[in-house]
Amino acid sequence: MATPTPLPKTMKQWVQTRNGAPKDALQLKTDAAVPSAPAPSSADVLIKISHAALNPVDVHHMRILPTWLPFRRCPTPGFDFCGEVVAAGSAAPEEFRKVGAVVGGALGGMQVAFGKGTLAEYVTMPAHLLALKPKGLSEAEAAGVLGIAGQTANICVRAAGVEQGQRGLVNGASGGVGSLLVQILKAKGVVVYGVCSGVNEAMVKGLGVDEVIDYKAHDPVEPFLAEKFKDQPLDFIIDCVGSQPLFSHSTGYLKPKGKFLTIAGGKSNGVVPFVRNRLRPVMLGGTPRSWQILALLPAGNLAQEVAAFVDDGSIKKPLVDEVFPFEEAVKAFEKLATGRAKGKIVVKVAV
Ligand SMILES: NC(=O)c1ccc[n+]([C@@H]2O[C@H](COP(=O)([O-])OP(=O)(O)OC[C@H]3O[C@@H](n4cnc5c(N)ncnc54)[C@H](OP(=O)(O)O)[C@@H]3O)[C@@H](O)[C@H]2O)c1
Known part of the structure; x- marks a missing residue:
């Protein structure tokens, strides 16, 4: 298992307290509990998120998915991420166990169903959702490109x-x-x-x-x-x-x-x-x-193929429309909801 760096006890995290438009539905918590490090023998990885990219499905979920179910009370929005590995279980593939490895991808339906989201400073997820960030992308670009x-x-x-x-x-x-x-x-x-x-x-x-x-x-x-x-x-x-x-x-x-x-x-x-x-x-x-x-089921192998498209020059211009500070995630969602984004809208999570 990767040696975890000392983790803070609390973190910033956006949570959804009701259904509706982002400005009505979302609240910023500054004292959310940091997830604990993955179990030593698991294939899970704890990621310190640097950037989260937004998708129309985030806004759709905010409108329709219940926020009161016991297993997804006050869920956090966001599928896409780029960030660094801070701890991992021993069953995660070696490249994703290295503390400091920069990875990206998208959460899967199961994680989101249980209320997880990437608009939080730390998220635990299974290693099978991950791809290593290609060298040619910034972390903001990688959140969009490797994600949904x-x-x-x-x-x-x-x-x-x-x-x-x-x-x-x-x-x-x-x-x-x-x-x-x-x-x-x-x-x-x-x-x-x-x-x-x-x-x-x-x-x-x-x-x-x-x-x-x-x-x-x-x-x-x-x-x-x-x-x-x-x-x-x-x-x-x-x-x-x-x-x-x-x-x-x-x-x-x-x-x-x-x-x-x-x-x-x-x-x-x-x-x-x-x-x-x-x-x-x-x-x-x-x-x-x-x-x-077509319906996407996010997976690390799909993200890894996308990373290969970056490496071989197939994807030359990852478009990032705008990067918003974490505190302005609601504004970011509002821009996304106009349906006029030129490429990806990204939220910078890490300060
Ligand atoms: N099935 C799946 O698994 C899956 C996965 C991802 C996304 N989606 C869905 O796919 C759609 C696109 O996702 P996205 O992330 O690319 O959204 P997006 O980034 O928000 O797309 C915005 C773009 O839509 C264009 N647009 C709006 N109306 C248009 C029209 N009448 N004709 C042509 N272009 C138009 C806009 O272009 P202009 O400003 O140039 O008009 C804008 O650039 C969404 O509905 C999303 O929910 C589905």
């Missing part, structure tokens, strides 16, 4: 099964997931079309996208896509926004055997689009194209 956004971009690329020379469209190319996804696709030799608003056009072009489509200048965007791709339809579309019309009209711009993948299931958490797009037969108005919704 990067891991989701990774599962999108896997599910699309991309091949060199294919042509794919990413809706929401300027967001946390989209901005990483377009870079990985480009590195795999895909011709990438990125959809975002005109104000982000130069930024998305700078990520290597072949052509940017401004959905505000072409509103609605679907007839524009049908005209543009009528002679050479796309191999796949990855929707990081959750647009039903984009799928419903996709016969105009997606190959008959093309794939439509979405990561955004809307208010019904994917149930309504699943019924509409997977179960409804074509004769009852269903769209004759393959539709799939």
Whole structure:
């Protein structure tokens, strides 16, 4: 087991005291108990968090997940993190047992279900959620890249099964997931079309996208896509926004055997689009194209693959929209909730 450095007894931690918008739901505690060091024979690791990156799912959970269940009373928000190992059990892999190793990733559903979150100075978690921070990333960047956004971009690329020379469209190319996804696709030799608003056009072009489509200048965007791709339809579309019309009209711009993948299931958490797009037969108005919704289960191996994309130069520009001080986490959530983030919103946890 790694030798723990002396730990303080208390720490700063954001907790959620009720459901609602972040400004109503969150409270800052300055005397929360620091988690105890992992059991000597466990595979758990105690991390001193330096940065936490935020995701739309954090705000969604704040609105809907109960805060009163005995096992998740006053939960802490936040999945993504970067920080350093301060103690570890002997069953954790060697690279994650080293005190001072800088690691990143995202908490899993189990940890979050039991009220854990990364907007706290210290968090214990299983080593199987971790990746070592690549040298090429700052800790603020690593929190976003190795966390939910990067891991989701990774599962999108896997599910699309991309091949060199294919042509794919990413809706929401300027967001946390989209901005990483377009870079990985480009590195795999895909011709990438990125959809975002005109104000982000130069930024998305700078990520290597072949052509940017401004959905505000072409509103609605679907007839524009049908005209543009009528002679050479796309191999796949990855929707990081959750647009039903984009799928419903996709016969105009997606190959008959093309794939439509979405990561955004809307208010019904994917149930309504699943019924509409997977179960409804074509004769009852269903769209004759393959539709799939992807759900990330955070895992260290996914984060490690993302770290490898950084190391091999596939991800060159991790976008951090803004880094907020810990005390201003509510402001950070409010910026995220505008839906206009350019890459990741990050909270600096360690002083
Ligand atoms: N299924 C999963 O496991 C999973 C995992 C991660 C995320 N998600 C979901 O995926 C979505 C994206 O996540 P994220 O972290 O990338 O969010 P984000 O960083 O908040 O995305 C914000 C981006 O969305 C773009 N956008 C908003 N409306 C748009 C529209 N009509 N057309 C095109 N782009 C639009 C904005 O671009 P402009 O300002 O340029 O318009 C902005 O850059 C969220 O709904 C999230 O909950 C799901």
